[in-house]
Amino acid sequence: MKLDRSRPIIGSNAERTRLHNRQVVLGFVRRHQPVGRAEIARLSGLSTQAVSNIIAELVDDAFILEAGRQTKGRGLPAVQYILNGNGGYALGIEVRPNAMFSALVNLNGETCFTARTELADSMPETVAMAASDVMLEATGASGIGRNQLLGIGVVMPGPFGQIGLSGPGQSELEGWDDIDPVAFFESTLRCSVLVENDATAAAIAERISGEAKSLKSYCYIYFGAGLGLGIVVDGQVMRGAFGNAGEIGHVLVQSGARQCRLESFASRIAVRNHMAQFGIAIGNVDDLSQLYSQNNVHLSAWLSSAAEPLSQAVGLVENLFDPETIILGGAMPNQLLDDLIGRLILPDASVARRPNRSLPRVIRGASGRMTAALGGAALIIHDAFSPRIVARG
Amino acid sequence: MKLDRSRPIIGSNAERTRLHNRQVVLGFVRRHQPVGRAEIARLSGLSTQAVSNIIAELVDDAFILEAGRQTKGRGLPAVQYILNGNGGYALGIEVRPNAMFSALVNLNGETCFTARTELADSMPETVAMAASDVMLEATGASGIGRNQLLGIGVVMPGPFGQIGLSGPGQSELEGWDDIDPVAFFESTLRCSVLVENDATAAAIAERISGEAKSLKSYCYIYFGAGLGLGIVVDGQVMRGAFGNAGEIGHVLVQSGARQCRLESFASRIAVRNHMAQFGIAIGNVDDLSQLYSQNNVHLSAWLSSAAEPLSQAVGLVENLFDPETIILGGAMPNQLLDDLIGRLILPDASVARRPNRSLPRVIRGASGRMTAALGGAALIIHDAFSPRIVARG
DNA sequence: GCATTAATTCAATCAAGTTGAATATTCAAG
DNA sequence: CTTGAATATTCAACTTGATTGAATTAATGC
Numbered sequence: 001m002k003l004d005r006s007r008p009i010i011g012s013n014a015e016r017t018r019l020h021n022r023q024v025v026l027g028f029v030r031r032h033q034p035v036g037r038a039e040i041a042r043l044s045g046l047s048t049q050a051v052s053n054i055i056a057e058l059v060d061d062a063f064i065l066e067a068g069r070q071t072k073g074r075g076l077p078a079v080q081y082i083l084n085g086n087g088g089y090a091l092g093i094e095v096r097p098n099a100m101f102s103a104l105v106n107l108n109g110e111t112c113f114t115a116r117t118e119l120a121d122s123m124p125e126t127v128a129m130a131a132s133d134v135m136l137e138a139t140g141a142s143g144i145g146r147n148q149l150l151g152i153g154v155v156m157p158g159p160f161g162q163i164g165l166s167g168p169g170q171s172e173l174e175g176w177d178d179i180d181p182v183a184f185f186e187s188t189l190r191c192s193v194l195v196e197n198d199a200t201a202a203a204i205a206e207r208i209s210g211e212a213k214s215l216k217s218y219c220y221i222y223f224g225a226g227l228g229l230g231i232v233v234d235g236q237v238m239r240g241a242f243g244n245a246g247e248i249g250h251v252l253v254q255s256g257a258r259q260c261r262l263e264s265f266a267s268r269i270a271v272r273n274h275m276a277q278f279g280i281a282i283g284n285v286d287d288l289s290q291l292y293s294q295n296n297v298h299l300s301a302w303l304s305s306a307a308e309p310l311s312q313a314v315g316l317v318e319n320l321f322d323p324e325t326i327i328l329g330g331a332m333p334n335q336l337l338d339d340l341i342g343r344l345i346l347p348d349a350s351v352a353r354r355p356n357r358s359l360p361r362v363i364r365g366a367s368g369r370m371t372a373a374l375g376g377a378a379l380i381i382h383d384a385f386s387p388r389i390v391a392r393g
Numbered sequence: 394m395k396l397d398r399s400r401p402i403i404g405s406n407a408e409r410t411r412l413h414n415r416q417v418v419l420g421f422v423r424r425h426q427p428v429g430r431a432e433i434a435r436l437s438g439l440s441t442q443a444v445s446n447i448i449a450e451l452v453d454d455a456f457i458l459e460a461g462r463q464t465k466g467r468g469l470p471a472v473q474y475i476l477n478g479n480g481g482y483a484l485g486i487e488v489r490p491n492a493m494f495s496a497l498v499n500l501n502g503e504t505c506f507t508a509r510t511e512l513a514d515s516m517p518e519t520v521a522m523a524a525s526d527v528m529l530e531a532t533g534a535s536g537i538g539r540n541q542l543l544g545i546g547v548v549m550p551g552p553f554g555q556i557g558l559s560g561p562g563q564s565e566l567e568g569w570d571d572i573d574p575v576a577f578f579e580s581t582l583r584c585s586v587l588v589e590n591d592a593t594a595a596a597i598a599e600r601i602s603g604e605a606k607s608l609k610s611y612c613y614i615y616f617g618a619g620l621g622l623g624i625v626v627d628g629q630v631m632r633g634a635f636g637n638a639g640e641i642g643h644v645l646v647q648s649g650a651r652q653c654r655l656e657s658f659a660s661r662i663a664v665r666n667h668m669a670q671f672g673i674a675i676g677n678v679d680d681l682s683q684l685y686s687q688n689n690v691h692l693s694a695w696l697s698s699a700a701e702p703l704s705q706a707v708g709l710v711e712n713l714f715d716p717e718t719i720i721l722g723g724a725m726p727n728q729l730l731d732d733l734i735g736r737l738i739l740p741d742a743s744v745a746r747r748p749n750r751s752l753p754r755v756i757r758g759a760s761g762r763m764t765a766a767l768g769g770a771a772l773i774i775h776d777a778f779s780p781r782i783v784a785r786g
Numbered sequence: 787g788c789a790t791t792a793a794t795t796c797a798a799t800c801a802a803g804t805t806g807a808a809t810a811t812t813c814a815a816g
Numbered sequence: 817c818t819t820g821a822a823t824a825t826t827c828a829a830c831t832t833g834a835t836t837g838a839a840t841t842a843a844t845g846c
Contacts, residue, residue, distance in 0.1 A: 011414045011439035013834050014801040017405045021803085024403050038824055046404035050803050052825070069811095075823020076811040217634035229713065233631060240626075240715025241610035244744040247712040252705060252740065254647055261742060312645060319640040320622065320713060322633025347645065349654060351637040406803050407832040414834085431793055443834050445794070467844040468792025788846090795840075804831075813822080 018054075021046060025054045026063060027385045029081055031214060034067045036078025055081060062087040063107065063384075083107050088384065089144050092376025093131055094155040094198070096225075097122045097173060100130050103370050104138040105377035107384070109209030113138045114370055123175040128188040135189060150384055151192040153376030154185055155201045157225065194379045198222055198330075199246055200237055201375025202365065203230025206327055208378040210366045218323045220365060221248065221313065223330030223337075224372070226263040231321060235386050251316065253309040262313055266306040268331060274302045285369050289333040303336070307343035314362055315347035322351050329365030331372070337364045411447075414439060418447045419456060420778045422474055424607060427460045429471025448474060455480040456500065456777075476500050481777065482537050485769025486524055487548040487591070489618075490515045490566060493523050496763050497531040498770035500777070502602030506531045507763055516568040521581040528582060543777055544585040546769030547578055548594045550618065587772045591615055591723075592639055593630055594768025595758065596623025599720055601771040603759045611716045613758060614641065614706065616723030616730075617765070619656040624714060628779050644709065646702040655706055659699040661724060667695045678762050682726040696729070700736035707755055708740035715744050722758030724765070730757045 021044075028040045037055050041048040058064045058081075065084045071077035085108035094101040097119075104113035115137065117130050131152070139149060157172060185193040196204075203220035206212035212232070220230035229246035231238040239245055249263030264270055272282045275291075278298045282288060291299045314326055328337055341362050346352075352361050366374070414437075421433045430448050434441040451457045451474075458477045464470035478501035487494040490512075497506035508530065510523050524545070532542060550565060578586040589597075596613035599605035605625070613623035622639035624631040632638055642656030657663055665675045668684075671691045675681060684692045707719055721730055734755050739745075745754050759767070 010417050011437040011443065011834090012405070012410045013439075013443075014407070014410070014803085014832095015834090017407070017410050018802060021404045036824075044404040046406075047804055048825075049805085049827095050404065050406075053802080069824095071812065073823080074811090074813045074821070076809095076825065078824060233626075233633075238626060238631075238714075240744075241717045242715050242744070242747070245713065245715040247715070247744050250712045250740075250742040250744070251709055252647075252742075254645075254652055259647055316644055316709065317713075319643045320638065320710075321631075322635050322638040322640070324634045347643075349643040349645075351633075351635070351640050351643070354635065404803090407801095407834085408803090410802095411833060429793075440835050441794075442796095442836080446833080462793095462842095464843060466792080467790070467842095469794065469840090469842045471793060789844105790846100791842100791844075793841085793843100796838085798836085798838105800833105800835075802832090802834105805829085807827085807829105809826075810824080811822100812824100814820090816817100816819085 021050065022054050022057065023384070023386055025051060026058060029058075029064050030083055030385055033082040034070070034080035036070070036080055038078055085110060087148075088150045088381075089139075089142070089148055090150050090377040090380035091135060091138055091152045092155065092201070092373040092378065092380075093134065093152060094201075094372040094376060095119075095122065095127055095173065096157075100127065100134070101370055101373040102131075102134045102138065103373040103377050104142060104144075105208070105374060105381060107381060109378070109381065111370075111374065112142045114373070116369075121175075122173040124179055124184060128185070131185070132189060135191070149191060151194065151380040152185065152189060153201065153379035154181065154193060154195045155198050155372045155376040156181060156195060157197065192380075194376075194383065196237075196376070196379055197228055197230075197246070198224045198372040198375065199228025199230035200239070201230070201379055202329055202371050203232050203327070203375070204237065204382045205371065205375035205378035206329075206365050207232070207235075208381050209374075211327055211363055212365075215324050217321075218325050218327060219317050219321055220327045220329065221310075221317070222371075223266070223268055223328075223332045225268055227267045227313075229317065233321075248313060248317070251313065253312045255305060255309045262309055265309040266313075270306065271299075271302055274305075275299065285331055285333055288336060292333055292336050292339075299336075303340055303343060307340060307345070310340065311344045311346055314344060315350050318350045318352035318361065325359040326362050327365040328362055329367045329371060331369055332367055334364065334367050337367055414443065415447050415450065416777070416779055418444060419451060422451075422457050423476055423778055426475040427463070427473035429463065429473055431471055478503060480541075481543045481774075482532075482535070482541055483543050483770040483773030484528060484531055484545045485548065485594070485766040485771065485773075486527065486545060487594075487765040487769060488512075488515065488520055488566065489550075493520065493527070494763055494766040495524075495527045495531065496766040496770050497535060497537075498601070498767060498774060500774060502771070502774065504763075504767065505535045507766070509762075514568075515566040517572055517577060521578070524578070525582060528584070542584060544587065544773040545578065545582060546594065546772035547574065547586060547588045548591050548765045548769040549574060549588060550590065585773075587769075587776065589630075589769070589772055590621055590623075590639070591617045591765040591768065592621030592623035593632070594623070594772055595722055595764050596625050596720070596768070597630065597775045598764065598768035598771035599722075599758050600625065600628075601774050602767075604720055604756055605758075608717050610714075611718050611720060612710050612714055613720045613722065614703075614710070615764075616659070616661055616721075616725045618661055620660045620706075622710065626714075641706060641710070644706065646705045648698060648702045655702055658702040659706075663699065664692075664695055667698075668692065678724055678726055681729060685726055685729050685732075692729075696733055696736060700733060700738070703733070704737045704739055707737060708743050711743045711745035711754065718752040719755050720758040721755055722760045722764060724762055725760055727757065727760050730760055 024044050037051045038048055041051045062084055064081045067080045067082045069077035070080050085106040088107045090105050092103045100117040102115045105111055181195045182193050199222035202222045212218055216235050217233050222228040227249035229248040231246050251262045253262045275282050417437050430444045431441055434444045455477055457474045460473045460475045462470035463473050478499045481500045483498050485496045493510040495508045498504055574588045575586050592615035595615045605611055609628050610626050615621040620642035622641040624639050644655045646655045668675050
């Protein structure tokens with residue numbers, strides 16, 4: 001299951017073909033379950049025999065389960081298969097400057113365990129120690145064997161591999177400048193690790209358990225400390241040449257007369273700053289939730305002011321990426337996001353104005369405090385279903 | 394060489410593995426020529442034997458040529474291989490409302506033939522007739538056999554498959570609404586056909602013969618009738634869920650006090666409209682070239698006015714796609730593009746401000762009248778070197 | 787000259803998908 | 817109730833194409 005990363009993987013061979021096909025089959029089971037072998041063969045273009053062999057292997061590895069036979073029309077009723085939720089688990093960890101959020105998720109995308117850990121600082125050793133503890137706690141609490149943990153998805157603020165971009169409110173972690181986070185975590189946690197930014201992780205979370213289960217190309221606008229964009233194209237994460245694609249928060253937009261970075265209008269920090277003007281402190285999602293249910297006028301004013309630049313951003317994303325839909329989510333209360341979506345005035349000049357749309361132009365994604373941590377876990381699950389495509393030579 | 398498109402191609406098998414590896418090897422020869430088999434094996438991760446077999450096949454098919462041995466250090470000197478320019482040709486055709494531009498290009502990306510054909514109208518039959526004539530003329534003039542023509546790349550204005558977006562200056566072709574252009578051209582020209590928009594075609598042209606030979610992820614801002622964005626990620630064209638990604642012309646930008654679509658500031662139509670205010674008619678690239686060399690004040694004023702919104706657009710593209718670089722090109726004179734690039738004031742808030750950049754943030758691409766037609770041909774050549782990645786299940 | 791190094795080829799092996807025949811189970815028609 | 821068509825599944829033989837290891841060839845370094 002694990003590829004050798006020491007030399008370039010560009011050419012293909014039988015082994016990699018199998019890996020690819022295995023993940024194709026697993027992906028079909030996930031999205032069409034319960035489903036039979038013959039149907040997967042038809043959908044994938046593989047021969048029934050090939051599918052049959054792979055299915056046998058997946059049952060053997062406890063990734064999927066038999067679920068009776070289904071008779072539809074003539075012929076031998078097809079044996080149906082479904083995902084085995086308990087066939088594998090992934091741990092997601094969101095690292096923030098002063099806290100760590102963790103979530104354990106199974107193959108079905110169901111959350112089995114969550115935790116919040118305070119951090120004294122965000123130095124690598126501190127984080128590694130806390131992560132190691134959470135790993136033991138999560139697997140212990142759920143009675144999971146080491147080999148059932150497919151990997152750990154770590155969500156950390158980017159941008160990665162560059163300097164000089166820490167604008168106002170850009171909360172970077174200290175002590176990580178000269179460290180390769182993947183290698184660092186893999187060696188300390190002895191487990192395969194992926195590292196991503198919050199927006200991308202949240203986007204993938206929607207594929208595993210949320211709105212995007214059957215979507216292939218979509219974008220996710222994520223309310224974090226700043227504002228991020230997760231981009232999924234043909235089921236693959238788009239990271240850009242240096243891993244920093246989707247920095248939509250830096251984009252300049254217009255709000256009334258002011259021209260400013262998008263994230264200074266629409267982000268967790270933007271709300272906090274706005275509310276602070278009126279002496280209201282925002283600590284976490286719950287504070288916002290409460291203010292919203294109290295119909296706070298200042299919060300309402302902020303929503304109005306954020307809607308205009310956000311509408312521009314949506315138009316931008318539509319015209320540049322032409323996604324099936326745009327998902328809006330992040331560490332914000334549901335109702336607040338719904339309200340915000342209701343206030344959007346989407347531009348007419350957009351390729352998204354198709355006559356035969358099956359989805360709204362903007363929908364709300366999963367939200368709340370754990371979104372990013374769940375996304376981290378989702379990255380690992382997603383990897384089991386659809387391999388990363390190899391860079392071409 | 395040709396895949397069956399009648400059923401889904403998601404699963405892989407030995408045959409497709411070979412196709413993939415063949416194109417990987419061909420791609421390495423193109424970019425590293427002259428190069429030996431052992432080196433390709435090292436670079437690609439394939440065994441020397443596999444590479445050897447594929448190289449033999451490619452020599453057989455006249456795609457590559459032996460080019461002596463090269464001794465570097467000890468050991469048996471490696472036989473070097475280079476692309477055989479005359480091993481294959483591609484025809485590119487740009488269809489505009491009243492004219493058709495055609496270019497024949499060989500595997501090396503060298504232009505062998507160009508033509509301009511006036512069209513009475515842009516109805517499918519008219520275009521097909523003209524295309525068929527050009528195909529005969531081009532192959533005849535260059536003494537090329539039918540089997541040496543790898544395909545035809547047609548460049549047509551998008552957006553495809555949708556209605557209601559024909560804004561001002563959006564010159565769509567008439568009579569193409571209910572037609573699948575690929576199927577139409579393939580049946581009338583009896584040759585494999587790709588259809589793309591001008592920006593994407595121009596982007597790929599840079600990979601074959603221009604600035605992007607060794608780039609994998611980059612964007613191309615194309616001055617056409619409107620303004621388009623061609624997006625290449627990991628050597629693959631990004632088209633979006635419905636084929637309309639990169640409609641950057643529709644994006645709203647700020648210029649002084651006005652907020653307006655980008656293409657109303659920066660596009661061929663924008664220059665034409667601007668100059669028309671002063672009674673100067675712009676017919677083609679040459680007219681612009683002449684005005685520029687005369688230091689026309691109105692043209693200079695337009696350049697100034699276009700630089701600001703274009704700078705914003707560059708920042709946008711950098712932050713959303715994180716490309717290695719952005720190429721600016723299109724149906725404009727070289728000097729004018731160079732001047733425009735010089736006038737850009739690129740935003741500071743961009744992930745492109747890396748300390749260790751090897752390329753400028755914006756460079757000029759191939760330009761001039763034939764850019765799009767050459768791009769069409771490049772699409773076909775590119776396909777021979779790097780197969781399209783298959784959509785995941 | 788002789789040992790070392792590197793590229794290439796040959797032959798054998800192996801992994802994985804495909805094909806076609808055989809078998810099982812259901813529905814539908816007579 | 818029987819028979820035949822349709823569908824799913826399995827078995828075994830086949831095919832493609834990559835990998836592996838030994839043998840061959842031609843350079844370099846001492």
